[in-house]
Amino acid sequence: MPDFNKPHALTDVPLHYCPGCTHGIVHRLVAEVIDEMEIEGDTIGICPVGCSVMAYDYFNCDMIEAAHGRAPAVATGVKRANPDKFVFTYQGDGDLAAIGTAETVHAATRGENITVIFINNTTYGMTGGQMAPTTLPGQVTQTTPYGRNTDIEGFPVKVCEILSQVSGVALAERVTVTDPANIRKAKAAIRKGFEFQKNKQGFSLIEVLSTCPTNWGKSPVESLEWLKENMIPYFPLGVYKEGAIR
Amino acid sequence: MSKMIVEFDTCKGCGLCTTACPKKIVEIQHEKLNKKGYYTAVCIDNDACIACTMCAMMCPECAIIIRGGEK
Amino acid sequence: MERMLMKGNEALAESAIRAGCKCFFGYPITPQTEISAYMAKRMPKVGGVFLQAESEIAAINMVYGCASSGIRCMTSSSSPGISLKGEGVSYIAGSDLPAVIVNVMRGGPGLGGIQPSQSDYWQATRALGHGDFQIIVYAPSSVQEMADYMGKAFDMADKFRMPALILADGLLGQMMEPVVFEDKEIKMSDASEKPWATNGHGNKRPHNIVNSLYLQADELEQYNVERFKRYEKVKEELPELESYLCDDAEIVVAAYGSVARIAKAAVEQARAEGIKAGLARPITLYPYPEKELKTACKTAKKVLVTEMSMGQMVDDVRLALECRLPVEFFGRTGGVVPKPSEILAKIKEMKGAE
Numbered sequence: 001m002p003d004f005n006k007p008h009a010l011t012d013v014p015l016h017y018c019p020g021c022t023h024g025i026v027h028r029l030v031a032e033v034i035d036e037m038e039i040e041g042d043t044i045g046i047c048p049v050g051c052s053v054m055a056y057d058y059f060n061c062d063m064i065e066a067a068h069g070r071a072p073a074v075a076t077g078v079k080r081a082n083p084d085k086f087v088f089t090y091q092g093d094g095d096l097a098a099i100g101t102a103e104t105v106h107a108a109t110r111g112e113n114i115t116v117i118f119i120n121n122t123t124y125g126m127t128g129g130q131m132a133p134t135t136l137p138g139q140v141t142q143t144t145p146y147g148r149n150t151d152i153e154g155f156p157v158k159v160c161e162i163l164s165q166v167s168g169v170a171l172a173e174r175v176t177v178t179d180p181a182n183i184r185k186a187k188a189a190i191r192k193g194f195e196f197q198k199n200k201q202g203f204s205l206i207e208v209l210s211t212c213p214t215n216w217g218k219s220p221v222e223s224l225e226w227l228k229e230n231m232i233p234y235f236p237l238g239v240y241k242e243g244a245i246r
Numbered sequence: 247m248s249k250m251i252v253e254f255d256t257c258k259g260c261g262l263c264t265t266a267c268p269k270k271i272v273e274i275q276h277e278k279l280n281k282k283g284y285y286t287a288v289c290i291d292n293d294a295c296i297a298c299t300m301c302a303m304m305c306p307e308c309a310i311i312i313r314g315g316e317k
Numbered sequence: 318m319e320r321m322l323m324k325g326n327e328a329l330a331e332s333a334i335r336a337g338c339k340c341f342f343g344y345p346i347t348p349q350t351e352i353s354a355y356m357a358k359r360m361p362k363v364g365g366v367f368l369q370a371e372s373e374i375a376a377i378n379m380v381y382g383c384a385s386s387g388i389r390c391m392t393s394s395s396s397p398g399i400s401l402k403g404e405g406v407s408y409i410a411g412s413d414l415p416a417v418i419v420n421v422m423r424g425g426p427g428l429g430g431i432q433p434s435q436s437d438y439w440q441a442t443r444a445l446g447h448g449d450f451q452i453i454v455y456a457p458s459s460v461q462e463m464a465d466y467m468g469k470a471f472d473m474a475d476k477f478r479m480p481a482l483i484l485a486d487g488l489l490g491q492m493m494e495p496v497v498f499e500d501k502e503i504k505m506s507d508a509s510e511k512p513w514a515t516n517g518h519g520n521k522r523p524h525n526i527v528n529s530l531y532l533q534a535d536e537l538e539q540y541n542v543e544r545f546k547r548y549e550k551v552k553e554e555l556p557e558l559e560s561y562l563c564d565d566a567e568i569v570v571a572a573y574g575s576v577a578r579i580a581k582a583a584v585e586q587a588r589a590e591g592i593k594a595g596l597a598r599p600i601t602l603y604p605y606p607e608k609e610l611k612t613a614c615k616t617a618k619k620v621l622v623t624e625m626s627m628g629q630m631v632d633d634v635r636l637a638l639e640c641r642l643p644v645e646f647f648g649r650t651g652g653v654v655p656k657p658s659e660i661l662a663k664i665k666e667m668k669g670a671e
Contacts, residue, residue: 070375243290
């Protein structure tokens with residue numbers, strides 16, 4: 001068995017995330033893919049507002065902090081000027097599927113050669129656990145104290161399902177990081193996204209079902225169970241669209 | 247030599263590693279707090295460890311490194 | 318030298334390309350759309366990038382990304398669209414990035430109208446976004462100046478690592494005049510002189526970060542203080558004002574942009590009628606040419622500010638003159654362009670009241 005080390009594409013700065021938050025796992029997977037493809041020197045990451053806003057300190061590649069929801073537009077600006085570089089965004093559900101819906105969908109329709117890592121944990125973590133566009137029906141949050149009532153607050157946004165209908169998308173895949181088997185699949189999906197980008201084959205988005213133990217009011221281990229029991233049935237894992245668009 | 251090495255002050259004691267160990271030999275110790283104020287993960291039976299790296303894969307903090315696996 | 322007959326909007330676009338602007342990110346809005354149309358035609362021919370964004374917000378954020386990677390880039394819009402860009406401009410300023418924004422002003426507030434206006438002066442010079450920052454603001458007054466100041470805006474944005482705005486109006490954007498371009502090979506910009514750029518470290522340097530987030534109050538304060546020290550240099554180097562017949566003027570008319578041309582005609586008519594009138598035309602609106610304006614007004618007894626607004630630059634004139642001279646205002650707004658005769662009538666009224 002090989003040794004297990006921290007990837008080079010992650011810095012030594014201690015993560016600010018709460019105990020058991022799966023952001024750290026996904027950061028590592030992205031960094032491992034960057035290491036394995038040996039592209040750290042050619043990669044620019046973009047992290048907009050949300051819990052991962054300070055990820056510019058965690059990745060060793062060049063990093064840009066972006067306004068809430070605007071990362072796909074910022075990524076477009078970087079990529080159009082530098083078409084041979086690798087550009088990824090790392091966005092949460094409020095960022096990507098609420099305030100940044102237009103930027104997400106249009107970067108996808110243009111088939112921008114970028115890779116979007118989309119963290120879906122059904123909540124606005126940074127601001128203390130308000131309803132997100134992906135909050136499940138009935139789920140209690142700070143702004144749905146009686147549970148999300150679909151008559152009032154509407155329904156969760158299913159990002160991979162929407163993007164599966166968008167012509168510019170090369171990859172829309174939903175994964176999770178609840179256990180080593182799923183972590184391997186998540187990493188393979190991220191790798192696939194970067195490979196599509198490398199070959200200039202279109203927009204790739206990897207949705208990662210994630211936990212927010214602090215705002216869910218559960219222990220990290222209970223949170224993994226809650227995710228499996230509640231999120232996966234509503235947001236089924238799998239490939240929603242795959243194939244080069246050019 | 248221990249195979250599972252936990253960076254004592256990096257660990258946040260979340261326990262995710264304990265769910266991944268196939269040998270059930272990773273636990274959160276309740277004797278010594280680290281500088282962040284967490285009880286940390288430990289391997290309670292080095293001999294039983296097969297260096298499968300699953301605990302490290304689950305760790306959100308990159309606090310676990312694995313050494314001395316089968317060559 | 319190449320001499321061409323062009324619309325102001327086109328001259329501005331051509332000049333940007335000649336300044337090495339590699340990427341243009343736009344969104345249609347009247348009366349600036351010719352800039353996008355020109356760029357769409359021209360950029361692919363010169364190895365540049367034209368992209369029509371899904372919104373003004375996306376366009377300015379594309380500029381933010383592109384500028385982060387050290388490439389000269391720009392966006393253009395008209396008043397309501399510029400409001401939408403405010404967030405992005407604030408991020409660009411907060412991250413110390415060079416970029417150029419064009420506002421071809423139309424009447425407001427709200428959807429307003431599509432006729433020429435100067436009612437975004439306050440927005441441009443005071444608050445194009447949240448937070449403690451300023452941007453360089455150039456106010457051209459002819460098609461030739463649209464071209465000249467476009468190039469300068471890129472140079473100064475790079476030099477001071479801050480956004481620069483060309484504040485034009487629908488009149489300047491749409492009018493056609495001859496414009497001369499220097500013979501110069503078109504060369505798209507690269508990041509070679511921008512060591513801070515996030516364009517991939519190539520394993521040759523530590524990673525660069527473009528960011529405006531500072532959670533520690535004293536750290537954020539320090540960054541803002543440093544930025545304002547840079548603005549002091551901007552204030553020393555950049556102020557520009559054209560003064561016309563001001564040496565012995567008793568009434569100085571202060572106007573910028575297209576209104577300055579109308580005011581110039583009024584000043585000439587006043588002179589013909591024996592009134593010692595002059596024109597002071599600020600070219601930089603930030604930094605405001607305070608010293609230059611004072612000099613232009615040294616023989617003045619009264620100052621008249623004319624604008625296509627309800628009176629916005631008039632504040633800066635009063636501040637620059639430290640209220641030592643009576644300052645009056647005449648303006649038309651909503652897209653109505655003032656006539657020379659109206660300005661002349663006001664000059665005469667002021668002269669008569671002495």
